[in-house]
Amino acid sequence: MLKRFAMIAGVFAVVGLAGLAGAADEAKTTIKQAMTKIAKGKASAIPSLKTALNAPSPDWKSIQANSKTVATCTEAIVALKPSKGDQANYTKLAKALAADATALNVSAEKEDLAGAKAAFGKIGGSCMGCHNAHRGK
DSSP, X not given: OHHHHHHHHHHHHHHHHHHHHHHHHHHTOOHHXXXXXXXXXXXXXXXXXXXXXXXXXXXXXXXXXXXXXXXXXXXXXXXXXXXXXXXXXXXXXXXXXXXXXXXXXXXXXXXXXXXXXXXXXHHHHHHHHHHHHHOOO
């Protein structure tokens, strides 16, 4: 009985440490990493969402997975420092983007096509304002 308890406790300890390592990795996400995951290449979340939301029959599993990726990544960048520009303005724009991404995710979970399209449109509209003010190059 004691051996079994020790083994179970060991498994929980390993799983717990792995979870903490994952949380630490998330905390170290850079703006570039988040944006790459969201928008770089046809297979990234934004292009995939554009295709899925405009399909004659929406693939809700794909829409839900990609909207969750966008929501998670945009939430992660709110606390980061921009490559250039004012931190307060960056935080304001990043929070607005994260709110729109959350609205997209909520609509996707409800399979609300009109709501998802509206939120997706807001996300697309916010890109250049933030990039022009805060993207380094």
